[in-house]
Amino acid sequence: MKWKVIDTVACPNTGIVFSAISSFKMLKLIIWYDSNIILPPGATIEPYSSGMKINGLFKPVTLYYVTPFRKHFWKELKQKVHCPENRDTESPWCPSPVQCALKTCPYGKKMKASLH
Template sequence: MEWKIIDSLACPSTGTAFSIATSSKDIKLILWYKDSYFLRPGNIISTQSPEMLINGKPRDLKIIHAFPYDSQLWTSILHKTDCPGNIKAFHQPCANKRGCLFKLCPYGMKLYTPESVEV
């Protein structure tokens, strides 16, 4: 079965992410996962082989839980994740002062430091 990613959110306080995946039969799930790979809209997850494939390449995606999609649940997750990249209107560098457990920012931002501010 193939699943297309239609939206994703990062949760810096846990180092995990959430994605909405939809099947060809219009079944929607919210995937809660941990991986060094951040799923982006348009990515395709294939579960037809013994391995999980993302865009045709094997990945070791660690799915923590899958929920049936619910717009209120998705909105709640968005408001609780506290990642500037999730609102799609972030500015460089990242101003998340609460700490982030991602080794690499899923959105490609650099952590705010006094040295990162251009004068």
């Protein structure tokens, strides 16, 4: 079954990514998965046992949990998950002062090496 990604939120504290998806029959779900891949809004996905096709290209994805889409829950999730990238769009570097748990930055930023 094909799904369309409605929206995605990535948590820099846990490294878990949440995507709201909709089937072509308008069934809506929220999937929780690892951050090797960030599903962009508008992407078409097809789930398989070892990953998923994203816009026709197969990628391994670890799916942790699936829940029914609830508008209130999604709104709360988006309000609680904060990424410091929202403050700095020009630099190629992530402005976060702490190590991000995401394996892939949804904004394409690079983490600065910590100076210890």
